[in-house]
Amino acid sequence: MRAAICRGIGDISVEDIDEPTPRAGEIKIKIAAVGVCHTDLSILAGHLPSPRPIVLGHEGAGVVVEVGPDVREFVAGDHVVCSIIGGCGRCRFCLTGEQPLCEETQFFTGKMLDGTTRLSQDGAPIHSLHYQASFAEYSIVPERFATKVDDEAPLDKVCGFACGVSTGIGAAMIRANVTPGSSVLVVGAGGVGCSAMLGARVKGATQIIAVDIAANKIARAKERGWATHVIDATDTDAIAAVFDLTGGHGVDYAFDAVGTSATAEVAIGATRQGGTCVIIGRADATVNASIATTHFLRHKWVTGTFGGSITPKVHIPQFVELYQQGRLDLDGLLDARYSFDQIATALDDLHHGRMTRGVIVM
Ligand SMILES: [Zn+2]
Ligand SMILES: [Zn+2]
Incomplete structure (x- = not known):
C-alpha cells in the first residue's frame, strides 16, 4: 500500500510499504480523507520528539475493511473517524471522565498499545503516529481510538473531529x-x-x-x-x-x-x-x-x-449531528483539498498559513 513516510527533518515522501494486518483489538481502515494538523508539521520539523521512520497523519476517517480478533464494536463496512484520544476505560482518569488524560496512552513512541510496531517496508519496521498513521491507504487503529459515525456523514468534513476541529469545538x-x-x-x-x-x-x-x-x-x-x-x-x-x-x-x-x-x-x-x-x-x-x-x-x-477534552465515542457522533443540522460550519472551515501525492504541498501550505483547514482526499 502507499504511505507517506517521514525519515528525517523536513523529509516526507509517498512510498510503497507492506500492507498491515490488524491484531487483537485492532481494526483496519481504508482511509478516505485525512486532515493535516500542526502536530504533523511539528514532528516533520523536529519540534516534537518522534522515532523515525514514521508514518504521520492523525486526522483520518474512512471505512472499516477488516477487524482483528476480540474486536467488539466494529464490523467491515462501518464508517469511522479516528481520534487522538482513546481511553483504556480502567485507569483513574478514564473512570472519572477524563479520557484525554488516560494513563495507558503513550504519545510519540510510534508504537501500538502492545508495544510493537504494525507497519513495515520489506519487513523493516516503520513507526505509526498516535496509534493511527493515517497518511496511508490503510490504517491499523485500536478500536478504542475509533468512533463509528453516520454512513451519510461526508468523511472529508468530519475527519477533523479526530483532532483539530474537536480540539477547538x-x-x-x-x-x-x-x-x-x-x-x-x-x-x-x-x-x-x-x-x-x-x-x-x-x-x-x-x-x-x-x-x-x-x-x-x-x-x-x-x-x-x-x-x-x-x-x-x-x-x-x-x-x-x-x-x-x-x-x-x-x-x-x-x-x-x-x-x-x-x-x-x-x-x-x-x-x-x-x-x-x-x-x-x-x-x-x-x-x-x-x-x-x-x-x-x-x-x-x-x-x-x-484534544478539546472530549470523550470521542460520546462527543464525535454529537458533533456529526450538529454538522448535519447545519449548526457547525465545517463546509466553510474546509478551504483546501489535496490529493495524496500533494501531501508535502499540503503541509507547506499549513506551515505558511495559506489555508484555514486542509484535507487530503485519498
Ligand atoms: Zn485510561
Ligand atoms: Zn492534531
Whole structure:
C-alpha cells in the first residue's frame, strides 16, 4: 500500500510499504480523507520528539475493511473517524471522565498499545503516529481510538473531529462550557481557533471576538459569521481593544489557539475577573509564558485542554449531528483539498498559513 513516510527533518515522501494486518483489538481502515494538523508539521520539523521512520497523519476517517480478533464494536463496512484520544476505560482518569488524560496512552513512541510496531517496508519496521498513521491507504487503529459515525456523514468534513476541529469545538463546548449570552475571545483564527468560535456559537455566545495578525484569516472569520468582531493585532493593542468591546470588563471566556507566550498573555490579560481562559495551542514543546500573578487575585481560571477534552465515542457522533443540522460550519472551515501525492504541498501550505483547514482526499 502507499504511505507517506517521514525519515528525517523536513523529509516526507509517498512510498510503497507492506500492507498491515490488524491484531487483537485492532481494526483496519481504508482511509478516505485525512486532515493535516500542526502536530504533523511539528514532528516533520523536529519540534516534537518522534522515532523515525514514521508514518504521520492523525486526522483520518474512512471505512472499516477488516477487524482483528476480540474486536467488539466494529464490523467491515462501518464508517469511522479516528481520534487522538482513546481511553483504556480502567485507569483513574478514564473512570472519572477524563479520557484525554488516560494513563495507558503513550504519545510519540510510534508504537501500538502492545508495544510493537504494525507497519513495515520489506519487513523493516516503520513507526505509526498516535496509534493511527493515517497518511496511508490503510490504517491499523485500536478500536478504542475509533468512533463509528453516520454512513451519510461526508468523511472529508468530519475527519477533523479526530483532532483539530474537536480540539477547538471541545475547548469551547466542553472544557470551558461556554454559557449562553456570554462574550468570547479567540486568539488565532486558524483551523483550531475557528473551530473554537463554532463551538462558542453552538453554546450561544453572543459576542465572539477573533484576534489574529493575518488580515485574511480574521476577514474570513467575520464573513462566515463565526466572529462578531475582529481585531488585527499587527497594528492594534489587542487587550485594550477587547476591553473597549466589552464595556471595560474583558471577556467571559478566552481561548489561545496559537500557544506562544505573547498569545497566551493576550488571552489571559483579556479575560474578565472571574472569567475562564483556556490555553489550547502549543506552538512547540518548549514555550513558556509569564503570567502576572495579579490575574489570579482577580479570580481568573486559567486552564488548558488536550484534544478539546472530549470523550470521542460520546462527543464525535454529537458533533456529526450538529454538522448535519447545519449548526457547525465545517463546509466553510474546509478551504483546501489535496490529493495524496500533494501531501508535502499540503503541509507547506499549513506551515505558511495559506489555508484555514486542509484535507487530503485519498
Ligand atoms: Zn485510561
Ligand atoms: Zn492534531
